[in-house]
Amino acid sequence: MSFDSQSWLARARALIGDAHVLSSDRGDDLSAYTRDWRNKFEGPALAVLRPANTEEVQAIVRLAAATGVAIVPQGGNTGLCGASVPGSTGPRAVVLQLGRLNRILDIDVENNTATVEAGCVLQTLQQQAAAVGRLFPLSLGAEGSCQIGGNIATNAGGVQVLRYGNTRDLVLGLEVVLPDGERLDLLRGLRKDNTGYDLKQLFIGAEGTLGIITAATVKLFAAPDARVVAFAGVASVAQAVQLLGAMRQRLGERFTAFELISGEAIALVRHYFPDTPAPLQGDWPWYVLMEAADGGDDAVLREAMQTALMACMEDGQLEDVALAGNVAQGQALWMLRENITHAQQMDGSNIKHDVSLPISRIPAFVAAMLPQLAQAFPGARPIVYGHLGDGNLHFNVSAPAAIEPGSWQLQTDAVNQVIHDAVAALHGSISAEHGIGQLKRHELPLYKSAIELDVMRRVKQALDPVGLMNPGKVL
Amino acid sequence: MSFDSQSWLARARALIGDAHVLSSDRGDDLSAYTRDWRNKFEGPALAVLRPANTEEVQAIVRLAAATGVAIVPQGGNTGLCGASVPGSTGPRAVVLQLGRLNRILDIDVENNTATVEAGCVLQTLQQQAAAVGRLFPLSLGAEGSCQIGGNIATNAGGVQVLRYGNTRDLVLGLEVVLPDGERLDLLRGLRKDNTGYDLKQLFIGAEGTLGIITAATVKLFAAPDARVVAFAGVASVAQAVQLLGAMRQRLGERFTAFELISGEAIALVRHYFPDTPAPLQGDWPWYVLMEAADGGDDAVLREAMQTALMACMEDGQLEDVALAGNVAQGQALWMLRENITHAQQMDGSNIKHDVSLPISRIPAFVAAMLPQLAQAFPGARPIVYGHLGDGNLHFNVSAPAAIEPGSWQLQTDAVNQVIHDAVAALHGSISAEHGIGQLKRHELPLYKSAIELDVMRRVKQALDPVGLMNPGKVL
Incomplete structure (x- = not known):
């Protein structure tokens, strides 16, 4: 039976209202919904549907199920793996955009x-x-x-x-x-x-x-009343891991952030944002941004943080440290961390990774990876930073300075393989927080056992036997 | 095809060793494995199997799958809902006891x-x-x-x-x-x-x-170095909920326990354990046992706790409070809480509940439940206590003093219905931490939607299509 788009759109419009069914044939621009914000993924959609409530979502899903139309659920379309836009191949699909269910x-x-x-x-x-x-x-x-x-x-x-x-x-x-x-x-x-x-x-x-x-x-x-930020210089990733353990022993669950940043990353930020002050007097190969939060007084928490940091310094768990004296100083230290992505972008092309490892294995991983990448990709510049407290590294590899524009991204699969193989060997994850979507779907079978994939497929089959829910993503 | 027990046992013994396949026919006493510790549930088992490692578990499961024998996995057999022993009806089953996998x-x-x-x-x-x-x-x-x-x-x-x-x-x-x-x-x-x-x-x-x-x-x-225990008297459950909010605002994530105890429960403990000192000078309708833990010094934490408690007293969030001065005093306060179950047992028969509710709804729930039970079951004595911080109440109803021994348990379904209907109406759970097992299996369809049960069955079907994994439990 042939599919009649016009009749389908008319039925959808009857269900949720004319204004909330966008389609190209009447001149609506769907690109904000069918393309991801990094312009990496784009796929065709019969329509973009914006239901107002759960009942309207149900009505659309029933229509789609009855007519064999796939559904791509979409929120703010800010994901990094292309899960929220249609795949370029696959069954006829609509984007179900949930922004009107916003109460x-x-x-x-x-x-x-x-x-x-x-x-x-x-x-x-x-x-x-x-x-x-x-x-x-x-x-x-x-x-x-x-x-x-x-x-x-x-x-x-x-x-x-x-x-x-x-x-x-x-x-x-x-x-x-x-x-x-x-x-x-x-x-x-x-x-x-x-x-x-x-x-x-x-x-x-x-x-x-x-x-x-x-x-x-x-x-x-x-809501914690007090918040304190500190920035430490350490001699090695191993020392940063020791610092993490020692500080958590002393300050317990108060830590909200423990971010590792390489010296190269700091240098890059200061190069592209020249107003950025040096966080510490000396230069260190690695830095740690720490934040603690608590009920009660800022002064009490700062005192506790200072005492703990001084003890860690005496115990050789850090080399130098600065404690933000106020909110503005704390924000300035956070800017150092947050500007890494921007600086790396300004610096040219880079291949991003979002890996996690048992924290105990991160020093060995970094130590092994740097020379291995240098050998495999001469001149490539890894910019390493991430949520050390969660075992999560953003291990982004910037293009060699001499490379032709555009050609570094062609190395993505090769660079991924070096990094992800090492991660897998240490029982880590090739996607710590970003997900799989379309971006890493082809890598999943490389790093998951056949049995795990099979159980995932059985779960998918049990809930979505026809396969109309976001096809071409994850599995 | 008829089932040959002897041949099955021989095959199992070949897989994991003679000594580790217990069976009645050779005189082994299986009762420690086929009966739960409260003597509420008992079911027949072809054998009790005690494999040594994962490979042996796999071998047994393959044998069971090939021969249509159901498996009841068992740990310490300390559960409260009969999940770890065979059902009295259902397919031929073995108990798979995992105690030898103890490394x-x-x-x-x-x-x-x-x-x-x-x-x-x-x-x-x-x-x-x-x-x-x-x-x-x-x-x-x-x-x-x-x-x-x-x-x-x-x-x-x-x-x-x-x-x-x-x-x-x-x-x-x-x-x-x-x-x-x-x-x-x-x-x-x-x-x-x-x-x-x-x-x-x-x-x-x-x-x-x-x-x-x-x-x-x-x-x-x-591991937290410091630990402090306090015991407060409050005028109502609503005040206890306010105290919880205020103390968490002041002490953040340091709280490890926030236990609500009724005045009746304290009186019962002091009646059956007459050496128990009164926790506070006056009598209060409700009490709260609090514990906080932290890194650092006991003295620092006690100071923080004391400051917070005094502020709560001034703000009208508690009526009286005692802070344990040392570990022994803290343990004594915990004994009050831990002896409730024993005291209630010594006092005669009681019908136990393990419910949870949104914390905000607990005051209304308790206020409505007490007169409703008094009306439906004259003389019944609810002994209310539980993990208020988790929204989890153990709402145990002791037999009326005048009732004939043995007859109160016959009221179990009737009492359950009153309490669980009220819990369900407030979007609570009829089993907060104990599970479903055999005990509450028949209640699940009363309080879960048909759709939720259907999805649960689809998951079960996807993973265990033949239904040999712990049949008769949960679903």
């Missing part, structure tokens, strides 16, 4: 929970929590435009994982529209619930391949 | 992880972690005999969930033998890994119905 349904201050629709922008949720003295700790670069549904579907990481965990750890309940259009209501706000399989876990991090997250109940926390 | 395979101090076999006793793991200055925070009454595999299969809770989460939150990696005997190796020690579906979540809390957990990599933490 905060409930903030329960005593239960420390918020219940929000999937399309709520992360920053809006952070702000609404802060307005009642609570912290929603998920925080990442795209927070001004990413949506909580997308954060959950990709199990987003960010800068406070050390203390508060990944997005998975922040989710207590979910509402999901299943591939057949049924609504699965798991929207509970409980810290403890051992009544059968914890089904919400299936949808967290599944990148929209098992169903569409339409709402969530997430954890909130007491 | 600690690795403790990685820098990565803060331990990798252990499933049969390792919880206390052994705690002790081995402590020996290297680390904390494995899972702690519960049965810790001297329960096994980590069972803790994971039931997603055990315990007394430190407030700070460290449930068992699910402590597991980074798993090794699982699937129902077809294949080994699924998810034994990773990573804080971040977004490479596809997080399959380990399926097996955590599934009570052995999807596969057999044979090993795990779990999180360790810096």
Whole structure:
């Protein structure tokens, strides 16, 4: 039976309203929805659908299921792996954009929970929590435009994982529209619930391949009053790992960040942002940016941090250290960290990696990787930094200075192979926080066992037997 | 085809050794394995198998799968819902007891992880972690005999969930033998890994119905040096909830316990344990046992706790409070909490509940429940206590004083219905930390949606299509 696009669009428009079904044939520009923000992935879409609520999502999913149309769920379209845009091949697809489901349904201050629709922008949720003295700790670069549904579907990481965990750890309940259009209501706000399989876990991090997250109940926390930032110079990655252990022993769960930054990364930032002051008097091969937060007074926390840092210095766990004296100084130290990506971009082409390892193995990994890359790719410049406290490194390799523009990206597979093979040998992950999407789908079979992939496929088959949920992603 | 027990036993003995296949026909006493410790559940077993390692588990599972024999995985057999013993009906079954897989395979101090076999006793793991200055925070009454595999299969809770989460939150990696005997190796020690579906979540809390957990990599933490206990009297449950919020605002993540105890529970303990001193000078309708832990000095933490408690008293969030001056005083306060179960047992028959609710709804729940129970069951005496910080109440209803011995337990379903209906109406859970097993299996369809149950069954079907993994449990 031939597929009649016009009739399909008419049915969709009848379900959710003319204005909310965008299609090229009537002159709508779909590119903001069919192309990812880094311009790496783009695929055709029959339409972009913007339903207003869960019932409309269900109606669209039922129509799609009945007519064999695939669905690409999309939040803020800020992902890094192309999971939120259609694949360039595969079945006829629509983008289901959840931005109109953007209400905060409930903030329960005593239960420390918020219940929000999937399309709520992360920053809006952070702000609404802060307005009642609570912290929603998920925080990442795209927070001004990413949506909580997308954060959950990709199990987003960010800068406070050390203390508060990944997005998975922040989710207590979910509402999901299943591939057949049924609504699965798991929207509970409980810290403890051992009544059968914890089904919400299936949808967290599944990148929209098992169903569409339409709402969530997430954890909130007491907002810390005090926050202190320090910047240390260390002689080696091994010393940074020792420092991490020693500081956590002394300050317990107060740490919100423990970021490793290479001397090369600092030099690059200071080259492209020449106003950036040196964080310490001397130069060190590696640096650590630490942040602790707590209830109570800034002065009390700063005192505790200072005492701990001095003890670590005496014990040989750091070489030099500066403690931010106020909020502005703390922000300046964070800018050093946050400008690495920009500086590297200004510096030319680079091949990005988002790997994780057991923390104990990171020194050996870095020590082995640097000469290995130098040998395999003469002149390539690894810029190493990342969330050391989580075992997560962004091991980005900048093009050799002499290389022709455009040609470095052609080495992506080769560079990936060197780095990802080493990661796999140490039982690490080739995607710590960014996910798989389209970008790393072809690498999954290289680093997962056949049995693990088979169980993943059985789960997919059980929930989405026809395969219409975000096809061509992950599996 | 008829089933030949003798030949089956011979094959099993050939696989894992004569001594490790216990069977009644040769005079072995199986009752320690086929009956739960509370003598509530008992079922027949063809044999009790005690394999030595994962390969032997695989061999047994393959034999069982090929011959249509069901498997009941068992750890320390300390569960409260009958998940670890055979059902009284259902297919021919064997108990697969994992106690010989009891090695600690690795403790990685820098990565803060331990990798252990499933049969390792919880206390052994705690002790081995402590020996290297680390904390494995899972702690519960049965810790001297329960096994980590069972803790994971039931997603055990315990007394430190407030700070460290449930068992699910402590597991980074798993090794699982699937129902077809294949080994699924998810034994990773990573804080971040977004490479596809997080399959380990399926097996955590599934009570052995999807596969057999044979090993795990779990999180360790810096062992807190300081620990302080306080005991407060409050006028109402609502005040206790306010106190929780205020204390967490002031002391952040330092809280390891926040336990609510009714005045009746304290009176009962002091009646049956007459040496127990009164925790406070006056009598209060409700009490709160708090514990905080931290790195650094006891004195510093006690000072912080005292300051916070005094502020709460001024703000009207508590009526009276005592701070334990030393470890012995702290233990004495904990004994008050821990002797509730014993005192209630000495007092006669009681019907236990393990419910959870959004914390904000607990005051209303308790306020509504007490008169409702009094009306429906005149003379019944609810003894209410629990992990308020987790929203988890043990709402145990003691028999009316006048009732004939033995007859109160006959009211179990009726009492359950009153309490569980109210819990469900408030979006709570009828099993916060104990699980479903055989005990609550018949209640699951009353309180779960048909869609949720259907998705659970689809997952079960995907992983265990023949249904030989712990049949008659959960679903």
